[in-house]
Amino acid sequence: MPSAAPPPAFTERRDDASPRVERAQAEEHGPWTPRGRWTALAFSSPRQWAALEKSLDDAVGPQAGGSTGWDLRGIEALDHIGAQLLWNHWGRAWPAQIEMTPTQKAVLDQVARYSTAPPKEPQFTFWDEIRRHVAKGPALLRLARDAMLLVGQLVLDLLQLLRAPHRGPWRDLSGHLYQMGTTALPITALVGMLIGVVLAYLTSNQLRNYGAESFIVNILGLSLIRELGPVLAAVLVAGRSGSAITAQIGVMRVTEELDAMRVMGIPHGFRLVMPRVLALAIAMPLISIWTSIAALVGGMLAADSTLNISPVFFLQQLPRAVPFSNIVLAVAKSAVFGVLIALIACHYGMRVKPNTESLGRGTTASVVTSITMVILVDALFAVLFRGIGFRAGT
Amino acid sequence: MNTSTWQHLGDGDAPVVDIRGLWTVFANDNGEQVVHRDLQLSIERGEVLSLVGGSGTGKTVLLRQILGLEHPTRGEVRVLGTPPNALSAKGAAVVGMLFQHGALFSAFNVIDNISFPLRELKLLPEELVIDAALVKLQMVGLGPEHAYKMPADLSGGMIKRVALARALIMDPPLLLLDEPTAGLDPAASDSFCDLLRGLHRELGLTVVMVTHDLDTLLDLSTRIAVLADQKVIVAGTAEEVTRFDHPFIHDYFLGGRGQRALLALKDHRQPPATRAAAG
Numbered sequence: 001m002p003s004a005a006p007p008p009a010f011t012e013r014r015d016d017a018s019p020r021v022e023r024a025q026a027e028e029h030g031p032w033t034p035r036g037r038w039t040a041l042a043f044s045s046p047r048q049w050a051a052l053e054k055s056l057d058d059a060v061g062p063q064a065g066g067s068t069g070w071d072l073r074g075i076e077a078l079d080h081i082g083a084q085l086l087w088n089h090w091g092r093a094w095p096a097q098i099e100m101t102p103t104q105k106a107v108l109d110q111v112a113r114y115s116t117a118p119p120k121e122p123q124f125t126f127w128d129e130i131r132r133h134v135a136k137g138p139a140l141l142r143l144a145r146d147a148m149l150l151v152g153q154l155v156l157d158l159l160q161l162l163r164a165p166h167r168g169p170w171r172d173l174s175g176h177l178y179q180m181g182t183t184a185l186p187i188t189a190l191v192g193m194l195i196g197v198v199l200a201y202l203t204s205n206q207l208r209n210y211g212a213e214s215f216i217v218n219i220l221g222l223s224l225i226r227e228l229g230p231v232l233a234a235v236l237v238a239g240r241s242g243s244a245i246t247a248q249i250g251v252m253r254v255t256e257e258l259d260a261m262r263v264m265g266i267p268h269g270f271r272l273v274m275p276r277v278l279a280l281a282i283a284m285p286l287i288s289i290w291t292s293i294a295a296l297v298g299g300m301l302a303a304d305s306t307l308n309i310s311p312v313f314f315l316q317q318l319p320r321a322v323p324f325s326n327i328v329l330a331v332a333k334s335a336v337f338g339v340l341i342a343l344i345a346c347h348y349g350m351r352v353k354p355n356t357e358s359l360g361r362g363t364t365a366s367v368v369t370s371i372t373m374v375i376l377v378d379a380l381f382a383v384l385f386r387g388i389g390f391r392a393g394t
Numbered sequence: 395m396n397t398s399t400w401q402h403l404g405d406g407d408a409p410v411v412d413i414r415g416l417w418t419v420f421a422n423d424n425g426e427q428v429v430h431r432d433l434q435l436s437i438e439r440g441e442v443l444s445l446v447g448g449s450g451t452g453k454t455v456l457l458r459q460i461l462g463l464e465h466p467t468r469g470e471v472r473v474l475g476t477p478p479n480a481l482s483a484k485g486a487a488v489v490g491m492l493f494q495h496g497a498l499f500s501a502f503n504v505i506d507n508i509s510f511p512l513r514e515l516k517l518l519p520e521e522l523v524i525d526a527a528l529v530k531l532q533m534v535g536l537g538p539e540h541a542y543k544m545p546a547d548l549s550g551g552m553i554k555r556v557a558l559a560r561a562l563i564m565d566p567p568l569l570l571l572d573e574p575t576a577g578l579d580p581a582a583s584d585s586f587c588d589l590l591r592g593l594h595r596e597l598g599l600t601v602v603m604v605t606h607d608l609d610t611l612l613d614l615s616t617r618i619a620v621l622a623d624q625k626v627i628v629a630g631t632a633e634e635v636t637r638f639d640h641p642f643i644h645d646y647f648l649g650g651r652g653q654r655a656l657l658a659l660k661d662h663r664q665p666p667a668t669r670a671a672a673g
């Protein structure tokens with residue numbers, strides 16, 4: 001096929017490959033002659049693109065004192081992007097006079113054939129906005145129904161596990177226990193310890209003003225064991241394991257693993273949700289106790305250095321300041337937190353749609369919801385058990 | 395169309411892809427596994443070359459090495475005269491890749507997926523970008539009404555077409571296809587093959603493809619390279635390859651499926667007059 005070799009007159013300019021529009025110098029109203037490489041690759045250089053835009057702006061039609069004719073034979077390479085640029089410059093119509101090679105004609109023909117006005121993008125109207133808000137009511141109801149279904153299914157699965165314990169997903173359970181429990185120990189210990197130290201330092205300043213130094217044991221013991229330990233551990237686990245559960249189940253949805261399981265007749269609740277819920281229900285109280293211990297150790301060391309309260313005195317005073325019922329309350333609370341985190345994470349994981357955006361949204365929603373729920377439920381516990389675990393007179 | 399349009403990317407006669415002395419060794423728990431041993435392959439301008447081989451012979455690995463996504467243990471891969479990792483800056487203007495499952499960005503709609511490489515230049519006016527994407531969308535046989543659909547709403551065949559349009563948006567001279575017709579029904583496969591053949595002719599593309607579909611293979615390829623025994627044992631036309639004596643080729647092309655596909659090919663290539671005379 002004949003190549004797009006430029007006419008001999010222009011050969012001395014061949015080394016300059018930047019796309020541009022020139023005008024034949026010989027005649028007054030000579031045709032516009034684009035030169036260089038009109039390709040996407042050439043346009044990707046900002047300098048060349050700016051120069052080309054400028055020279056295109058000058059290449060006007062006859063009514064503005066320009067020329068109607070175009071001679072494309074000087075173009076070294078023309079691809080669809082270059083052809084599109086020319087076509088749009090011509091106002092999506094062929095110019096009155098045009099010279100070009102068959103190769104260029106083929107490219108331009110295709111662009112001319114397929115250039116259409118872009119279809120209207122579906123617009124988000126005010127009416128859609130109203131509809132979206134109206135739909136929120138039923139969405140809340142749906143959420144309540146989903147939550148009910150999830151909890152109900154969990155109860156049924158637990159009953160089935162009790163009926164046939166040998167068929168339970170025990171290997172899964174131990175794996176999750178390790179993943180969500182054991183591997184969380186270092187980070188929770190570190191965070192707990194630092195919180196203990198900070199709290200001890202802050203309170204010791206105030207207590208010294210009143211000469212009530214020994215009460216630091218009461219303050220640290222109660223606040224750490226009863227409140228901060230469980231909540232801190234739950235927030236950390238929600239961020240760590242909650243997001244992991246959502247992402248895991250979400251990816252299983254994206255890769256159709258969930259559908260594969262359902263086809264094999266393996267229920268999601270029994271095989272995916274229950275082991276995770278059980279694992280967190282077991283691991284969460286242990287992590288919470290562990291965090292409390294780490295925080296108390298931190299507080300004890302800080303109290304020793306700021307208030308000269310020896311660790312021995314601290315440990316002797318602790319059982320007297322904090323009745324045992326506080327520990328029971330903390331453990332029970334943590335188990336509830338664990339179940340909540342796992343259920344919320346599974347819920348959002350199952351609702352992930354097969355695209356990356358939905359996966360990200362689901363994971364975020366899972367963590368935010370579970371942390372919020374943990375704090376709400378903690379407040380509920382505080383109100384319900386306000387009469388328990390306090391020694392009269394202290 | 396001829397291939398001179400793309401000559402700015404290198405010498406007209408130099409091979410588009412040149413692989414010399416390529417070794418790929420994967421280290422795993424059981425020691426080392428040699429996938430390619432001193433492999434040589436050169437792909438000329440305008441060819442449609444199919445890579446054929448059993449499972450685990452490293453066809454997809456080879457594609458990924460041509461793309462610069464993986465690096466060979468030893469040896470050299472050159473694409474248009476430069477090492478492939480050096481091409482990444484020019485990206486979509488040099489190599490287009492159709493991934494097996496499309497690899498469309500699921501967060502973008504069809505038109506944004508196709509125009510993504512152009513728009514990322516941050517230079518061209520929005521109108522031009524959209525127009526170019528719409529032209530490519532229609533070139534792969536989809537109407538403009540699909541422009542604002544999300545990838546999740548598309549069928550398998552449409553996903554492949556949109557992915558092909560995206561691969562072609564900057565008119566790269568080299569197109570790589572990984573299992574282009576896998577997962578398509580026969581009618582969709584046929585129309586996809588027609589589309590590829592048409593684009594190859596119109597755009598003067600060099601195409602490298604990995605496929606297990608014998609019909610696609612014999613229908614599209616101008617040359618077939620057979621990977622076995624960790625190297626390219628033979629590269630040539632379908633007739634040359636089938637004549638080569640090797641157990642893999644025997645099983646692959648001369649089994650039941652291969653025979654049927656070859657027969658269909660022979661029927662297809664015979665001019666109608668002789669076919670009528672023979673009948």
